[in-house]
Amino acid sequence: MRIDILTLFPDMFTGFLEGSLLGAAREKGLVEIRLVDIRDFAEGPHRQVDDRPFGGGPGMLLMPGPVVSSIEHVQGEAQQAGHVILFTPGGRRLDQALVEELAGRERLVLVCGRYEGFDARVAETVGAEEISIGDYVLSGGEVAAMVVVDAVARLLPGVLGHEESARQDSFSGRDRLVEGPQYTRPREFRGLHVPEVLLSGDHRRIEAWRHEQAVAATRRRATATPTPGMSRRSDP
Ligand SMILES: C[S@@+](CC[C@H](N)C(=O)[O-])C[C@H]1O[C@@H](n2cnc3c(N)ncnc32)[C@H](O)[C@@H]1O
Numbered sequence: 001m002r003i004d005i006l007t008l009f010p011d012m013f014t015g016f017l018e019g020s021l022l023g024a025a026r027e028k029g030l031v032e033i034r035l036v037d038i039r040d041f042a043e044g045p046h047r048q049v050d051d052r053p054f055g056g057g058p059g060m061l062l063m064p065g066p067v068v069s070s071i072e073h074v075q076g077e078a079q080q081a082g083h084v085i086l087f088t089p090g091g092r093r094l095d096q097a098l099v100e101e102l103a104g105r106e107r108l109v110l111v112c113g114r115y116e117g118f119d120a121r122v123a124e125t126v127g128a129e130e131i132s133i134g135d136y137v138l139s140g141g142e143v144a145a146m147v148v149v150d151a152v153a154r155l156l157p158g159v160l161g162h163e164e165s166a167r168q169d170s171f172s173g174r175d176r177l178v179e180g181p182q183y184t185r186p187r188e189f190r191g192l193h194v195p196e197v198l199l200s201g202d203h204r205r206i207e208a209w210r211h212e213q214a215v216a217a218t219r220r221r222a223t224a225t226p227t228p229g230m231s232r233r234s235d236p
Contacts, residue, residue, distance in 0.1 A: 001105070001156055002032045004074040004082060005145050006067070007112040008049065010035040012142045022150065025159045033149065034074070038062075041069035050115050059116035067111065067122050074109055075126075082107030084128040085148070086118055087141030091130030094148065096171035098131070102148065103155040110148060112141030178221055180213025 005013065013035055017023065025031045042049045043065065050060035075081050083105050092098065102108060111118075111128070123130060133144045153159055160166055170178040183194040197209045 001030075001103075001107065001152075002034070002078065002082070003108045003110060003149060003152075004034045004036055005110045005112065005149070006036045006038055006070045006074070007140075007142055007145070008038050008114050009112075009140065009142055010037050013146070016146050016149075021159065022153055025153055025156065028158065030156050030158050031153050036070055036074055038066050038070045041066040041073065053116065057116075061116050062113060062118050062122075064119040064121045064125065067118060068125050071109060071111065071122075071126050071128075078107065080106055082109035084109045084111065084126050086111045086123055086128045086130050087113055087132070087144040088117060088130045089132050089135070089137050091132040093135075094131055094133045094151075096151075096176065099148070099151040100155060103152045108148075108152070110141075110145040112145050114140045175214075175218075177211075177214040177218045180210055180217050 007013070017026065017033055017035075022031075022033075026033060039047050039049055049062060049066045051063050053059070053061050071084055075084075083102070085102075085108060087110070111122075122128065131144070131148070133147050138144060155166055157163070167173060168179070183198060187194050187199070195209070197205050200206065
């Protein structure tokens with residue numbers, strides 16, 4: 001897979017891309033990641049990339065010109081066009097199903113916003129998908145791009161030493177259950193014991209226990225998470 005990351009702050013990615021899992025995946029040629037500085041596509045002596053919003057309002061918006069030119073530049077570098085993603089807080093919410101969908105693509109072009117975000121004509125011009133990593137506001141799309149790269153890369157064949165672990169992780173598989181409790185040595189820690197079933201060597205019982213725990217953990221999580229946009233009756 002090839003991933004182009006378009007950003008005004010390419011230096012933010014240095015340590016991240018060299019990190020253990022991703023660094024090794026890049027070295028093995030399982031994923032190719034390129035950084036593009038949007039400012040390289042700005043015009044004029046000041047290489048301006050942002051301007052005030054029409055209609056007024058606080059802050060600055062990214063001008064469409066440099067963003068669209070940088071996208072068109074990377075799209076022109078390969079025969080197959082990449083799937084373009086603009087990071088916006090109001091976009092489609094990232095979850096494991098969407099991560100799996102993205103991992104199935106040959107090429108991704110991730111565009112990181114800054115300031116008050118993108119001019120609306122960027123998405124229209126390049127036919128981008130808008131993605132949010134959650135209902136909160138970051139100061140830039142770089143962290144969101146790192147989240148997507150990390151989550152997608154670990155699903156690519158050969159990246160995790162142990163393919164089965166990605167299939168068994170939380171939110172994966174048909175049921176999309178979260179993982180139940182896991183234990184390692186020692187068998188007793190500060191008076192807390194590893195459940196007996198995990199030491200039994202009986203794989204069927206272990207499997208059944210794990211499934212039960214995953215269902216319970218998923219239920220607990222569902223009841224603890226309020227539905228977005230819904231308020232309880234007792235709320236003022
Ligand atoms: C300060 S934010 C802009 C917020 C925008 N004015 C709004 O209210 O929706 C700057 C940039 O950070 C990125 N960003 C912020 N929150 C994000 C989120 N939850 N998911 C993905 N990207 C986000 C986007 O690229 C955005 O253009």
